[in-house]
Amino acid sequence: MRGCKWIVVAAALTVAGGVQAAGDATAGQQKSAPCQACHSTDGNSPVGMYPNIAGQHAGYMTTQLKALRDGQRKDPVMSPMAANLSDQDIEDLAAFYASQTIKLGSVPEDVVAAGAQVYRAGNAKTGVPACMACHGPDGTGNDPAGWPALGGQHPEYITKQLGLYASGERSTDINNIMRDIAARMSKAEIDAVSQYVSGLH
The missing domain is CATH 1.10.760.10 (Cytochrome c-like domain)
Structure with a gap:
């Protein structure tokens, strides 16, 4: 049962449906420089403790980044990184990484x-x-x-x-x-x- x-x-x-992002992938790529140290240029992280975010659903990434920014989800690395992101920044970054291909x-x-x-x-x-x-x-x-x-x-x-x-x-x-x-x-x-x-x- x-x-x-x-x-x-x-x-x-x-x-019921989930959160749908309406970001600009080109803008997201331009904003992704701070993300590259952990997630690489295309979202395929070289370090096992950091997630691969290439090809991840934009809606899911948007939800999680907002949770990290707003304190509903806490992570010693990502919480500070997300703290100053606007909704548009988050949607743009999510759109960019969603457009990449996971390895x-x-x-x-x-x-x-x-x-x-x-x-x-x-x-x-x-x-x-x-x-x-x-x-x-x-x-x-x-x-x-x-x-x-x-x-x-x-x-x-x-x-x-x-x-x-x-x-x-x-x-x-x-x-x-x-x-x-x-x-x-x-x-x-x-x-x-x-x-x-x-x-x-």
Whole structure:
């Protein structure tokens, strides 16, 4: 029944729609210089703890940058970076990075089966739903619902964010969905699915 609950929530939120950005990608590129140290010129970060934002949905990035700017989401690196961004700056940056192409990683053979199990089927015994119910079979996310793309994301970053959700330190998820799910996941499941999504496409 828990799996059905998440499917119903996913369907409702898809209909409800997410935040849509109306930015200018050219303007966003011109404003992206401060972002490049962590996210590179095209949004493919060379450092595992910083997210790849190339190809991420503009609506999702807009929502998260505003949350970081306004204090709903806290991060020691990004909160100060977002503090002085205007709404237009945020929408322009989101449009630029959304227009870039993410570089996919690879999945270690020893975690493919375990990662696929969590991502595609979840864990019925502990009430963990399949990740693909919200993030899609190929990890491209669900833009209208406001759910991010995960395919190609750094394992280190995914692991950190799931940990923050599980502890409640990050609370920008819709209706506590990610906090509830992450709190039910074992460390082994988090490790496996974090590595699995790196090569997902």
